[in-house]
Amino acid sequence: MTVVRRIMERLPYERIIYLGDTARVPYGTKSEETVIRYARGCASVLMKRSTKVLVVACNTASAYALDALRDELDIPVLGVIDPGAHAAVQRTVNRHVGVIGTVGTVESGAYQRIIRGLAPDIQVFAKPCPLFVPLAEEGWTDGQVPRMVAREYLQDFREYGLDTLVLGCTHYPLLACCIAETMGDGVALVDSAEAASAAVADLLTQQGMTARATARPRHEFLVSDSPTTFARIGARFLGRELGPVEWVDF
Amino acid sequence: MTVVRRIMERLPYERIIYLGDTARVPYGTKSEETVIRYARGCASVLMKRSTKVLVVACNTASAYALDALRDELDIPVLGVIDPGAHAAVQRTVNRHVGVIGTVGTVESGAYQRIIRGLAPDIQVFAKPCPLFVPLAEEGWTDGQVPRMVAREYLQDFREYGLDTLVLGCTHYPLLACCIAETMGDGVALVDSAEAASAAVADLLTQQGMTARATARPRHEFLVSDSPTTFARIGARFLGRELGPVEWVDF
Numbered sequence: 001m002t003v004v005r006r007i008m009e010r011l012p013y014e015r016i017i018y019l020g021d022t023a024r025v026p027y028g029t030k031s032e033e034t035v036i037r038y039a040r041g042c043a044s045v046l047m048k049r050s051t052k053v054l055v056v057a058c059n060t061a062s063a064y065a066l067d068a069l070r071d072e073l074d075i076p077v078l079g080v081i082d083p084g085a086h087a088a089v090q091r092t093v094n095r096h097v098g099v100i101g102t103v104g105t106v107e108s109g110a111y112q113r114i115i116r117g118l119a120p121d122i123q124v125f126a127k128p129c130p131l132f133v134p135l136a137e138e139g140w141t142d143g144q145v146p147r148m149v150a151r152e153y154l155q156d157f158r159e160y161g162l163d164t165l166v167l168g169c170t171h172y173p174l175l176a177c178c179i180a181e182t183m184g185d186g187v188a189l190v191d192s193a194e195a196a197s198a199a200v201a202d203l204l205t206q207q208g209m210t211a212r213a214t215a216r217p218r219h220e221f222l223v224s225d226s227p228t229t230f231a232r233i234g235a236r237f238l239g240r241e242l243g244p245v246e247w248v249d250f
Numbered sequence: 251m252t253v254v255r256r257i258m259e260r261l262p263y264e265r266i267i268y269l270g271d272t273a274r275v276p277y278g279t280k281s282e283e284t285v286i287r288y289a290r291g292c293a294s295v296l297m298k299r300s301t302k303v304l305v306v307a308c309n310t311a312s313a314y315a316l317d318a319l320r321d322e323l324d325i326p327v328l329g330v331i332d333p334g335a336h337a338a339v340q341r342t343v344n345r346h347v348g349v350i351g352t353v354g355t356v357e358s359g360a361y362q363r364i365i366r367g368l369a370p371d372i373q374v375f376a377k378p379c380p381l382f383v384p385l386a387e388e389g390w391t392d393g394q395v396p397r398m399v400a401r402e403y404l405q406d407f408r409e410y411g412l413d414t415l416v417l418g419c420t421h422y423p424l425l426a427c428c429i430a431e432t433m434g435d436g437v438a439l440v441d442s443a444e445a446a447s448a449a450v451a452d453l454l455t456q457q458g459m460t461a462r463a464t465a466r467p468r469h470e471f472l473v474s475d476s477p478t479t480f481a482r483i484g485a486r487f488l489g490r491e492l493g494p495v496e497w498v499d500f
Contacts, residue, residue, distance in 0.1 A: 144398060
């Protein structure tokens with residue numbers, strides 16, 4: 001939803017069909033095989049709805065399933081890791097970049113590989129921060145507990161002399177304040193959601209697929225678990241009410 | 251796994267076939283419909299393996315799916331809520347009982363209903379503590395963070411004059427120290443895992459199904475996601491190595 005929010009801000013005339021696999025989340029603690037299987041299921045639902053671009057708006061799914069989806073689908077498929085890695089490379093001056101994400105994202109090595117591919121001189125320090133996801137879901141994004149969790153995870157990161165830290169999980173922007181406070185002023189946070197929305201805009205422009213600026217589009221929100229729970233939590237991520245949410249099975 | 255541990259301690263000659271639906275957990279944040287669907291899937295796997303008793307070793311699944319499973323299966327089905335509720339009723343002196351669990355367990359009202367059914371004079375105070383599950387999974391069971399989370403969730407509980415608190419989630423025994431410290435000496439913790447193992451022993455005795463005390467049994471561990479990850483986390487819950495873990499699909 002943090003990605004959806006950025007895309008809506010940047011591309012207000014594009015119609016978004018969002019699918020949240022709420023019956024099976026979180027993906028961040030699950031294996032590559034399982035995440036690929038679920039990502040395929042999600043893609044098959046969205047492909048039935050005349051989608052022009054598929055955005056894999058989850059770092060773990062991008063890390064594990066992007067190649068499989070690109071092989072199998074005949075529309076452009078964008079992940080969030082490539083844009084996040086590019087943004088970090090552009091941003092760093094001292095060539096010390098940190099990446100935080102789920103266990104899956106960090107263990108996949110996707111950020112490390114892409115960043116080193118773009119700029120082999122950059123040192124990448126990566127660390128999973130699993131509790132940030134449930135903290136964001138619980139709405140504990142400010143206060144003593146998230147501050148202490150951020151310190152617990154990131155205190156050793158402060159010794160590496162980073163000037164750039166990638167928020168390599170779409171939940172983490174909700175905890176950006178606590179993370180920024182822990183890392184201190186000298187460290188810029190790169191939001192993979194923000195970077196991904198810019199990549200979507202570039203792709204639409206390049207391929208001449210941008211929607212015409214007419215009426216505001218009617219977005220669709222689909223979930224695999226209870227629509228009511230999602231409507232409540234989703235609004236927190238999106239910063240406004242969602243409208244009707246539909247249940248889908250797959 | 252906390253329930254498995256208690257059953258193994260109490261009934262060392264019973265062979266346990268454990269299934270962890272690791273590809274879809276946590277259940278505690280999911281809806282009744284989804285939990286029932288997954289519980290049916292789990293039961294169908296276990297029923298293929300000549301099971302004599304099915305223990306639903308999860309409070310959320312017990313709260314939502316026990317009736318459905320009892321209707322559909324022809325073996326005894328035991329949950330963890332009934333035993334936990336009975337133990338709390340036996341334990342309380344001042345008739346003020348607290349229950350903590352997942353959002354699903356607390357919202358289902360199962361503990362509240364069973365306790366009041368057994369003893370209508372008991373006042374029940376129930377509260378979801380969602381972050382206890384990821385804390386236990388992450389292994390943060392002691393130290394500043396779990397202590398502060400326990401205080402955050404339970405500080406208002408200290409004003410209700412409880413003498414008994416039910417750990418209504420099978421993850422919570424791992425955080426028993428922090429929970430006990432927050433609640434103070436006057437509050438007894440009831441472990442639904444411990445109570446459930448006693449209920450299993452009673453049932454086996456009543457029905458003449460107790461295993462003979464011969465060789466130690468070879469237990470089976472099945473999971474729906476990566477066996478290697480589970481072997482690591484499961485050992486933390488069980489307090490010893492698991493042996494081989496098998497992947498199952500359903």
